[in-house]
Amino acid sequence: MKTEKISELTTNRLSVYLRCLNELAATGVETISSQAMAEQFNLNSAQIRKDLAYFGEFGVRGVGYYVENLRQHILKILGLSTVNRVAIVGLGNLGMALANYHGFYQHSFDIVALFDADPAKIGTRVRSGVEIQSADNLKEVIKQKEINIVVITVPATAAEQVLADVTESGVRAVLNFAPVHLHPKPGVKVKTVDLSISLESLSYFLANPSADGVNVDYRDFLRYDPESNGAG
Amino acid sequence: MKTEKISELTTNRLSVYLRCLNELAATGVETISSQAMAEQFNLNSAQIRKDLAYFGEFGVRGVGYYVENLRQHILKILGLSTVNRVAIVGLGNLGMALANYHGFYQHSFDIVALFDADPAKIGTRVRSGVEIQSADNLKEVIKQKEINIVVITVPATAAEQVLADVTESGVRAVLNFAPVHLHPKPGVKVKTVDLSISLESLSYFLANPSADGVNVDYRDFLRYDPESNGAG
DNA sequence: AATTGTGAATTCCTTCACAGCC
DNA sequence: GGCTGTGAAGGAATTCACAATT
Numbered sequence: 418m419k420t421e422k423i424s425e426l427t428t429n430r431l432s433v434y435l436r437c438l439n440e441l442a443a444t445g446v447e448t449i450s451s452q453a454m455a456e457q458f459n460l461n462s463a464q465i466r467k468d469l470a471y472f473g474e475f476g477v478r479g480v481g482y483y484v485e486n487l488r489q490h491i492l493k494i495l496g497l498s499t500v501n502r503v504a505i506v507g508l509g510n511l512g513m514a515l516a517n518y519h520g521f522y523q524h525s526f527d528i529v530a531l532f533d534a535d536p537a538k539i540g541t542r543v544r545s546g547v548e549i550q551s552a553d554n555l556k557e558v559i560k561q562k563e564i565n566i567v568v569i570t571v572p573a574t575a576a577e578q579v580l581a582d583v584t585e586s587g588v589r590a591v592l593n594f595a596p597v598h599l600h601p602k603p604g605v606k607v608k609t610v611d612l613s614i615s616l617e618s619l620s621y622f623l624a625n626p627s628a629d630g631v632n633v634d635y636r637d638f639l640r641y642d643p644e645s646n647g648a649g
Numbered sequence: 650m651k652t653e654k655i656s657e658l659t660t661n662r663l664s665v666y667l668r669c670l671n672e673l674a675a676t677g678v679e680t681i682s683s684q685a686m687a688e689q690f691n692l693n694s695a696q697i698r699k700d701l702a703y704f705g706e707f708g709v710r711g712v713g714y715y716v717e718n719l720r721q722h723i724l725k726i727l728g729l730s731t732v733n734r735v736a737i738v739g740l741g742n743l744g745m746a747l748a749n750y751h752g753f754y755q756h757s758f759d760i761v762a763l764f765d766a767d768p769a770k771i772g773t774r775v776r777s778g779v780e781i782q783s784a785d786n787l788k789e790v791i792k793q794k795e796i797n798i799v800v801i802t803v804p805a806t807a808a809e810q811v812l813a814d815v816t817e818s819g820v821r822a823v824l825n826f827a828p829v830h831l832h833p834k835p836g837v838k839v840k841t842v843d844l845s846i847s848l849e850s851l852s853y854f855l856a857n858p859s860a861d862g863v864n865v866d867y868r869d870f871l872r873y874d875p876e877s878n879g880a881g
Numbered sequence: 882a883a884t885t886g887t888g889a890a891t892t893c894c895t896t897c898a899c900a901g902c903c
Numbered sequence: 904g905g906c907t908g909t910g911a912a913g914g915a916a917t918t919c920a921c922a923a924t925t
Contacts, residue, residue, distance in 0.1 A: 426894075428853045432846040436828065450906065458830050461896055463909090470908055478907045479903040495849050496856025510749045514742035515844075526848055566851050590851040592844075596668065598690050606854045608847045612747075612824075615840045616758055617664040617727050618657060619798050619822035622838045624728025658916075682884065693918055695887085702886055710885045710924040 427468045431491050433458060434465065438488040450481035497525040504530040504564045506579050507571035508538055508549050511594055515568060516543045529562050534575075555579075559586035566590045573597040580607070659700045663723050665690060666697065670720040682713035729757040736762040736796045738811050739803035740770055740781055743826055747800060748775045762794050766807075787811075791818040798822045805829040812839065 437457060441449055451462040451469075469475050469487070472494050476482045492498045503526050505512050516531055533539060534552045542548045550558060559567070567583045569576050569591060576595035583591065584605050593599055593609045601607045669689060673681055683701075687694040701707050701719070704726050708714045724730045735758050737744050748763055765771060766784045774780045782790060791799070799815045801808050801823060808827035815823065816837050825831055825841040833839045 424894075425850060428850055429846050431853075432843075432849040433830070435849075436845070452906080462906095463896060463898090464894090466907060467895085467909075474908075476907045477903065478901070479905050481906065494853065494856075496852040497849065499856075501848075501852055501855065510746035514746035517742045525852065565855055566848070590855050592847055592851060598665070606851060608850060610842060610844065610847055611664075612842065613668070614661050614664040615824055615842055616733075616798070617667075617729065618660055618840060619824060619838060620728040620733055620757065621660045621663075621726065623733065623797055623822050624726075624731075656916075684884080694884095695918060695920090696916090698884090698886060699917085706886075708885050711883045712925070713884065 421471065423471050427471060428495070430460070430464070430468050431495060434468070435488065435491045435495065435497075438484055438491065441484045442488055446484055448477075448481045448483055449487075451476070453481075492525075500524070501526050501566050502562060502564050503528045503566045503568060504532065504559060504562070504583075505568045505570060506532045506552065506555065506583070507569060507575075508533040508535075508543075509570060512568070512570035513543065515570065516545070516547070519545075526566070530558055530564060532558075534571075552579075555582050556586045559583055559588060564588060566592065569593045569595055571595060580605075653703065655703050659703060660727065662692070662697070662700050663727060666700070667720065667723045667727065667729075670716055670723065673716045674720055678716055680713045680715055681719075683708070685713070732756070733758050733798050734794065734796050735760045735798045735800060736764065736791060736794070736815075737800045737802060738764045738784065738787065738815070739801065739807075740765040740767075740775075741802060744800070744802035745775065747802065748777070748779070751777075758798070762790055762796060764790075766803075784811075787814050788818045791815055791820060796820060798824065801825045801827055803827060812837075 434454065437454055438449070451465040454460075455462040455465055466476070469482070473490065475487050475490055489498075505516055505528060508516065508531055512531075512533075516528060528545065528547060531543065531547050531549045532552045532555050533549050536551075538549050539551045540548065558564075564583075564586075565588065567579075567588050567590070569579050571579055573595045574597075576593060576597050577599055580591060580593070580599050580601060584602055589605050591599075591601070591605065591607045593607050594612075595609075596611055596613050599607050599609065666686065669686055670681070683694040683697040686692075687697055698708070701714070705722065707719050707722055721730075737748050737760060740748065740763055744763075744765075748760060760777065760779060763775065763779050763781045764784045764787050765781050768783075770781050771783045772780065790796075796815075796818075797820065799811075799820050799822070801811050803811055805827045806829075808825060808829050809831055812823060812825075812831050812833060816834055821837050823831075823833070823837065823839045825839050826844075827841075828843050828845050831839050831841065
């Protein structure tokens with residue numbers, strides 16, 4: 418085990434390996450080599466071995482990795498062997514979908530509080546039975562229910578304030594769906610899932626048939642032209 | 650003539666710059682420097698200038714960038730000055746949320762078809778008025794309606810088949826929410842949004858206080874992340 | 882004076898290749 | 904023989920730093 422700083426790219430891949438191991442375990446496979454796993458994800462086998470080696474020597478030379486053993490190690494590394502207590506702030510379409518979507522969370526994430534500012538929603542319950550509370554109660558309830566992860570699904574303009582409030586209540590991990598760049602305090606981690614960026618990336622790909630490998634030259638038709646007010 | 654492959658990180662950042670420029674334009678700001686933009690996103694100003702320089706010389710030395718001019722250029726680069734025709738396959742919680750969520754799409758993405766396998770849903774309409782059709786019609790309708798982007802929000806086990814079907818109908822850009830690694834044909838681009846990975850990343854952070862409080866926020870989108878590749 | 886555009890330096894990540902072990 | 908763990912090499916992305924430009 419090393420004390421080196423571990424890249425988030427590595428921990429993201431651990432999530433992928435974990436999912437693979439879950440499947441293997443479910444189908445009764447007992448060992449897996451880095452090479453075999455790499456093939457499933459078009460990854461390099463050395464990368465998998467290196468990712469794992471940051472956390473220990475989990476493999477057996479000449480054999481590979483014991484599926485269940487490695488699975489347990491990764492669960493522990495990712496903090497998934499204890500339950501995270503999650504709140505969702507903003508029960509619009511997306512927030513509601515996440516509140517009702519059990520598939521994602523498996524057994525490590527428990528949605529224990531829901532907040533919205535709309536009086537029409539307050540007091541109603543989602544399918545799991547959790548009641549939507551007024552966002553006025555945000556700070557106290559977050560503390561009281563010992564929430565450690567907050568999902569922000571409010572409009573962009575409200576997101577920064579929600580972040581400030583939950584930070585004040587001691588939350589250090591936030592999953593943000595608002596399409597805005599947030600400014601967390603030191604020690605607070607924000608992951609933003611930005612669907613606009615994903616869609617626009619696809620749009621770029623379609624607009625640029627050579628974008629996936631061949632070179633492009635845009636300069637001829639995109640050069641700055643002070644005469645046109647931008648329309649190019 | 651400068652020919653160079655453009656990284657997806659660069660185009661993702663263009664999306665962010667675009668959003669910034671939209672706000673600036675709305676508030677009547679006429680010029681912006683790379684330095685000023687960089688401060689908003691904790692990015693390096695040289696990176697912004699380099700990103701833009703791939704596509705042309707849009708700036709004016711001593712002045713900065715003309716907001717509306719640059720905005721128009723980026724819209725064109727990202728293919729957002731023409732409308733993309735989008736279909737959503739799988740109208741569960743998430744698919745329904747996306748179908749009803751107009752906020753994301755602005756004016757460049759038009760949701761023109763919805764598909765589900767559940768007979769109870771077929772024939773019903775979402776708020777925008779678009780009717781949910783049987784997934785049996787997927788291939789013909791995709792062709793007929795000239796869909797160019799497909800959003801996959803079906804269960805993980807069904808996703809690969811949906812990808813195969815829409816690929817057969819000529820779709821080359823897919824936004825996938827199913828938590829599974831898909832295998833697109835060459836020339837087809839898949840972007841996967843994996844909420845499990847995001848949540849587990851937060852869990853790791855909480856479980857490892859030594860994973861110092863570095864703020865990542867947009868890191869997945871804006872910094873090096875070979876995982877989020879897609880096309881073949 | 883201010884700011885862009887860009888080669889050079891740096892940092893970070895991946896892949897190679899092989900020693901070491903089962 | 905097969906496979907892991909890892910130092911070294913290679914590659915990619917970011918940041919520096921400054922000449923060029925308005």
